Amino acid sequence: MTTGTAAERPIFVVGCPRSGTTLLQLMLHSHPRIAIPPETRFMLDIYERRLEFGDLADPANRCRLAEAITGPKATRFHELGLDAGEVNKLIADAPPTLGSALGTVLQAYAGRFGKPRWGDKRPAYVMHMDALRRLFPTAQFVHLVRDGRDCVASLKSMPWYHEDSHHAAATWSRAIDLGRKYARTMPAGSYHELRYEDLITRPEQELTALCGFLGEEFHPAMLRPDKAAGIAVPGRKTWHTGTHEAVNAARAGTWRDRLDPWEISLCETVLAGGLRHHGYELTGAPRPDAALLLRYRRTAAERRGSLAKRILRDQLVRRREPGSVSYQCTA
Template sequence: MADGARNQERQFRMTTKPIFIGGLFKSGTSLLRAMLGQHSHIAAGLETYWFEVDWDARLGRDEEPLADYVERMAGFFDIEIEWAHSAAEKAESASAFVTSILNEFAIRQGKPRWAEKTPGNILHVSRIKENWPGAKIIHIIRDPRDVYASLRQAKKWDSVEMFGNLWCDFMGAGARAASVVHEMRYEDLTLNPEECMRKAIQFVGEPWEPGVAEFSGRSEDYDKVMTLSGHASSTLDRLRHPLTNNRIGIWRDLIAADELKSLRDFVADCGLGDAYDQVTEAAVTSTSR
């Protein structure tokens, strides 16, 4: 097959069946993205936050100039700034621009498909399906007590009210989208990676490759973000190390019992007390298998 025809075929697959990963911050979205990206058919890079871009107003994230956003995406995905600006000029929406960038990112890796991981994807399932009708969406869930503990360590959303509202927003969105997403548990991913990844690979419709169930760590993402922005998240720092389950149960040493009760009461007042119990019980079940 000629190169032009081959690229045209890849373009069709990538624009119709991309993969989106979502889930609450500190729930394993970055780990899952890195593991999926080890598949020979899937290119997976850094977050785009495509849904926060106001294309018509020419504004990127946090109302930054769109040009700054475009250049950051070029850096994140190893694409020339001129190429990215040209793609932005041709695009009529943020989703169209991101599609162009990620298509090019995947093609340059010799892969026919891409995966986009931004935690808030789970809040925008309807928009994903509208813009990418054939998309496959994976929602990863972690014990909320450990998520709360991790966010406290990162000094983000570290009060009962702030975290409780955030958790309810994400879990509520996940529940509403349950019929069209594949739900995965962080505890299963770290304790039983092959079983967990086999299900994910089957869901997205790719052939099984044992390498996706192994992860020895990667520093490229941390180094890239540090170079481009001068700071990187604790998540990318941990991603430099091999797969481990030693972050399961960290809440036991970090969160007091009365605070956990307040958290459970808060989400119950939001109508998600049963969901909280189900997720925490599932985490216990995973660790006892």
């Protein structure tokens, strides 16, 4: 059984891209005890580069690590509204582990709002929950699942998404498969799953259950995430304009108007198991052409291969780590 008080347990929101994780981030950030920042880009990058910083028992190495987090614009640290110099000092004074350095940044963000509980949100984390558990052994993961057809339709419309519908479908499938895996293997009280469609149609019920999992009391402010959007959603993310509106159910099921018939057929064939498992009804669309299925299978195989290579690289790097990477509470 995982131990630790609620305030010591980081919260990570994960899911397929365009599954509603930003909405859930804002709902959690609206809680008077919880702070979840805008998406950053330093957590996974620093973890994968961890050998570059050497033994963090050396103060000079901790300073180099701090500057790698707070300095480059690509980390998006600047969107947290924190003073880089102050955070660098906090990291230098933190326990000498990678998880402690990374956690110190998020803890400082929570401190900006006077909140004891901190976490992070990034859809890609669904592919890296094993690494996050190494960094934060007591972490709690919240996996938001949305109809795969809606995710594919939404991804297609994003200005930053440059892949095709086969890739989008494979992305949803991988997220669902990993969710099933971690639901089985994580310690009790570490993994919670909910559906986007339920969250927007019965938000109080779903958020009350989520708060129960987190060991927190439900707060009505969580029902008005639009009030936090101006704080926790960067203005450059124009595709998140809906987060500035009250929660409504109109965003569910729009795939019917946004997907071409062949895309619906593809999704309902290759994603059928995951869709049914999560209670999404199929339309009975005909099976797509063999060429479309072959293209999807190749895309999915490439993604599985990339994941396997990443896991292998990570295992090799672990053998060379100079010490523990686990977060040590500094509260």
